[in-house]
Amino acid sequence: MDDFYLGKYATGEAVRLCFAYKNLLAGGEPGSGKSGLEQTILAQAALCVDTKLIGFDGKLVELMQWADVFDVFVGPDMRKALATLLWVQRLMDARYAKMSALKLRKHVATAADPFWVISVDELAYFTSVAGNKVEQELFSALLRDIVARGRAAGIIVLAMTQRASWDIVPTALRDLFAYRWVGRCSTPGSSDVALGAGWVDQGYNAMNLDPAKPGDSFLLAEGGVPRRMRVAWMSDAEVAQVAAFAAQLRGRKTAV
């Protein structure tokens, strides 16, 4: 989980990020390249033997190719979504109890006690479309708790959203993400919601990204300054090949 390749900075350097103990928020209008980013990350996480994966896919489109790789897959099913987050919260609490007993500040991931990567696509589906208001609020509260406390316990959240707006990504949630990525947005406000307030005024405005270049984006990594980048792209056939190999690696299915 410590050296993932995501694409190239505008300067030509490779974008490499450590995902151990780091969460990522990705926002951008439809077609801006969020799925490309998500697939690139999942393709690498799926090949890590000390990592388990949970996919939330309200649209049943983006993550279906990883269905045989996910340890838990949640489609458009709010009850399963909530049950899954409650299970993750219990796992997190149990890990904290163990860490506290062993006087450890971080969970040490092993194949037997791995990292859990939770990919949520699309955040707004579970917080404002599916289920009723009480369920949506519970989903938001559980996810916020997991993003806030999960890192040290080896639980990593990747949250994707087309709707980078304050109601979907409140500041208190956004600020918990060490990594923030924004693809093209239709308003400067959305750009700031994803990256952080004030970046548009400093010239980092995702509304100015070229809509003809999906994957063109800004990446803010841990308190730095956003950097322009282009996400690497994997075709459906390439994703299918990696997914089949990862499934085989995980003892699920024979690779094609």
Ligand SMILES: Nc1ncnc2c1ncn2[C@@H]1O[C@H](COP(=O)(O)OP(=O)(O)OP(=O)(O)O)[C@@H](O)[C@H]1O
């Ligand atoms: N990094 C990239 N390089 C080249 N082409 C890309 C890249 N990212 C996306 N594309 C192209 O743009 C299309 C839309 O991208 P993608 O599905 O990733 O957008 P999205 O933001 O996830 O959209 P939605 O919110 O509708 O799911 C892709 O099908 C692909 O053709």
